[in-house]
Amino acid sequence: MSDFLLTQVINYGAPVFAILLFLGALGVPIGASVLVIAAGAFSQQGILDWPLAAFLGLVGVVIGDALSFGIGYYAKDWVDNRFGKSPAWRSAKESFEARAGLAIYLTRFLITALAVPINLIAGGSGIKFRRFMVYDSLGEFTWIILYGGLGYLFGSQWELVSEFVSNFGGLILGLAILGIGIWLARRRRRSIENTNEKVPEA
């Protein structure tokens, strides 16, 4: 994350923190998780008022998520026209809708790199806004309390925590991609086997 942003947070406090989280939720690459850990540490050092920073940060990120959900919602017609007839797209959409709550919740704090794509997909998939907001708010609350709490606990050594958490997030993302790849490969193999069984022997 840009050092410039850290300087602005220590100068202007919780409102700037909230604006940055809002931008992060819209996909601006500011390293929001690192910022939350830093904010926790700054609170422990008496620079930020933690309850206020956590509250404003939560409001900022949830508004940002709602907006990116909205972008997905308004792009829905275009996506439906472009991919709507594809069985693969329909199947992916159904699979997502069945597990949307879990996907929204986990991508808020565990696989944060996928948060914005999930917001867009959720907006375009026909999931109700209220349902999205419930899981989103819960996930973002977990994110702020968990990451901010780690920063608070480690205080001036927050950079070590941040380094670990950033890499761990990357590892989880890799595992998720690998998992999806293996799942698709198995599904494809089953599909081929089923097709072969249906072909009558000559």
Add this chain to the structure above:
Amino acid sequence: METPTNPKQRSLVTGLVILGLIIVIFFGLRTVRAFREFRGHRPAPPFASEHIETDVSLIRDWMTIPFISKMYHVPSSILFEALEIQPHKNREKSLRQLNEEYYPQAEGIVLEKVKATILANQPQPTPVIPDTPVVP
């Protein structure tokens, strides 16, 4: 309609598996390294608001003088004095900005001066009184 033997589908699946493996190995190694560094440190006692930082290696050039002053419990006036800079209009500038503005020929000098000033002016730790009386 796409058939199960669609080469595009096969490429996508293979690509995902390879990409996933690369990311897992790359971040896995970095996570292990970060964990080793992280494990060697203990957090400060929880809710210890009076914890005074003493390790000057934690000072970074994005920090401001008031922030460092609060972190190390050294008055900001002492730090500005050591840098021969007026506090007015400089309180919100980072050490890097101060360096670029006041010492453009000497890169990193502000950071080094601040570290040295902190070391020279840190509050002395409270002496620990022994529990048992000292026998002469």
